[in-house]
Amino acid sequence: MSKVLEVENLRVDIPVAGGVLHAVRGVSFSLEKGETLCIVGESGCGKSLTSLALMGLLPRAARRTADKLIFDGIDLQSASRRQMQTIRGDRLSMIFQEPMTSLNPAYTIGDQLMEAMLWHKRVSRAEARERAIFLLEKVGITGAAKRLGQYPHQLSGGLRQRVMIAMSLMCGPAVIIADEPTTALDVTIQAQILLLLSELQAEFGMGLVLITHDLGVVARIADRVLVMYAGQVVENGSARQVFGAPLHPYTRGLLRCMPIPGRTRPGERLGSIPGIVPSLIGEIRGCAFRDRCGHARSACADFDRLRHNETGHEWRCIMDEAESLSRADELEDV
């Protein structure tokens, strides 16, 4: 058991007109070698900013603080800009959502693949080229040597995302952070890319942090799941824990919103979560979900901590495990 990434009490504050936007409010997690951690939540929950904060790529105005931010034995908080540059793309790499815009149209696939490796490692062009071909074949691209000379516009979206994955693997990273890597892709290609990611992970043993809004993707690929709401982790557990016996009302609400072939009856009313996400500008006290929660009570206005049970399942709710489970079906009867 070795932790490659440890995050404790990560906060991201962004000054805006009318106050400070607390976009990420004390997120803690750790990632083991070879583990897949999924951060899931709806738009505005802070999941993308969490990933950018890890990479040190936050927008200039944003302020990052944390009690602990350790990657591969290096304290990211005290790392200089230079150190961050040598970490990024080498030991810690990132895959973005848009395969159309994250490759530079002016350079060939080969140049872009080899760039990071030539920058970070002492290798010759021939060695870099060899590794590029090796990885393109690994990600399932045929005629890899020929592809090196091609430009991004000559590839389809699915192929481009494969190239992005190959690129993220060039330097043998310890952790890959993937922000919605399959959202822009077609469903059949999404399945292929996810399969590829998990196979490569098993082979190279890197940690994977996957950020997505798609609970289906999360359920299938995650070892561990962080459900985020209003800048906080509201539930944290293994995929089976979170999807099998969700303990936070928000997680349960999200799952009830989804039509699931074989589970929901066609045409039946889907569940919904009433209300809207609270504004994150200014101080927020108590449970951020209480205005939308069917189980809310007055004490929720003061309750704001993660509970956990002996299996390592964490949830941020005033209800303890027994109560939460016993009332899991209540809302469905409304």
Next chain:
Amino acid sequence: MTFKELSSPEDAATPPAPAKPRWRDGQFLRRAFKHSAFMVGVVIFVLIVLMALAAPLLAPHDPYVQSMTNRLVPPIWMENGTWEHPLGTDGLGRDYLSRILYGARISLIIGIFTVITSGLIGTTLGVLAGYFGGRVDLVVNFVVMTRLTLPVIMVALAIVSIVGGSLIVVILVLGLLLWDRFAVVMRSATMQVRSQEYVLAARAVGCSTPYIIIREILPNIFGSLVVIGTFEMANAILLEAALSFLGLGVQPPTPSWGLMVAEGRQYLLFEPWLIMVPGAAIFALVLAINLLGDGLRDILTPENRS
């Protein structure tokens, strides 16, 4: 008829919506006031416009009256300057301040009417090309490219030397030549708006093409139109100055800033203010308009700023 139970749950917690759009509820003004370059532009521009409008009231002398006894009086900040002629007089003894004030009228008239002419031509061509695409686009592109092969100054010189220079001729010539940027920008703006789904929705509702262009598209490209308009106005004012300087624009004795620079040329060595004063006026006006245009672009499309 009402779905009470599903009555938007989102509504419940939303504060009452304010009743006006972004650009009407004072946000535009608030953003404008914060943009200092824009405000500098506005102030200078408004001053020049007021000067031009009030020229008959402000001018101490008739700008056309010559006085051989008062030739080349230096401006007030130099030795021998008098309050009688705060900016001095020119080689024919005409009061320079009065000529500058009246000259502002010429520059503004040229700028405004040229932009109206060229804006109409360019916007029509650009919107048609952008909306209809295909063959219309090919033809418009060809026309634009043909226009771009014509060097503005040379063509203007040629035409003016044939039909003779006057205010109307200069406006028409510049108006018929300076529409290219309008066409190009309006074309791409229209193409972008046209691909929006609300245009498709309007077509699906049964709206006619003119209705869609006027009611759905034009309001959404108006911002870029205003921005291009300001830049072209500055451009037209500079070109008029250049043409007049070459003797082919507005004809003497009309007080045009370009012409005044030209007339001051022969006194360059000993009476340099004759060139500097109208030069500074042109500079101030063009700068003000450019600041205005830059500012408008920032204010109207804040999402495009980095």
Next chain:
Amino acid sequence: MNEMVLEARDVTRRFTIGASLFKRATTFSAVKGVSLSLRQGEVLGLVGESGCGKSTLANMLLGLLDPSEGEVLVGGKAISRSSPLERARRIQPIFQNPYSSLNPRKSVEDIVSLPLRIHNVGSASERRAKVAEMLDMVGLSRRYLDSYPNQLSGGQRQRVAIARALIMRPEVVICDEPTSALDVSVQSQILNLLLDIKDELNVSYVLISHNLAVVQHIATRVAVMYLGRIVEEQPTEQLFANPRHPYTEALLSSVLTPEPELGIPDTHLGAAFPNPMDPPPGCSFHPRCPHAMPHCSTLHPRPLSDGDRMVECHLYDEAAAQAAREPQPA
């Protein structure tokens, strides 16, 4: 059998691209000989991936794009012979992106009342009352009448778009990915709304989506498109229980339900996604198909109908396979 409200007969749409003064244009077909029909009260799901021609087909069904061949009939009348206003009364769209489907310069009332104004319905105050009533129906508070789109959330905007589509009480609504730009919790509200409205106003939908879970939830029949052709069509229940085309099978297996024990599915598809501008010969799916046979790459499969289902695949065409095995007579 209910009345037929919308029908496409063998429609094809070709596009010409890359035309300029100095370059010869190339032509490709985005939709190739597609036939489909929609009866009153039905929801036809149209499923396919990007580039399969489903949006082109939708625009032809709406009468916004003329077919190069074939015709579209709305209420039994050819759309090409009806006026834009007539067509607009019968068929309306709901688009994917609620951020670009509403004109940012217009108020909610302007947007929703546009069809009424275009069709000269009622006086200004009658129209306002109608709009308010419509907002009630789509679950949006009346106090948003004078709001502008940028003041609304994604879900609220989609409600406005739905109100605009329904205010003329059309018979058919074409929903092009109506929820894919929305968050999960908002998506479910919009799906519930679409289902309620269907019963209330007796409209029929064509639901275009890549999300099979959504299609399965709402559609009564599903047509699967691949590179401009409908390759399979079945009633929803049958299609999900017994997909016949290998592509449908792959689509179904790639639906990711939140069931961790199932893991990541292997679709057994090749990675070579074909270029829609230059589709492969024979069956256009053969380069990715796990069951491809030799004659798949040369012979275009023909549509095989039996009862209410249709498939276009050589796996089910014994005659063609037979013919392919036998040497061609000289």
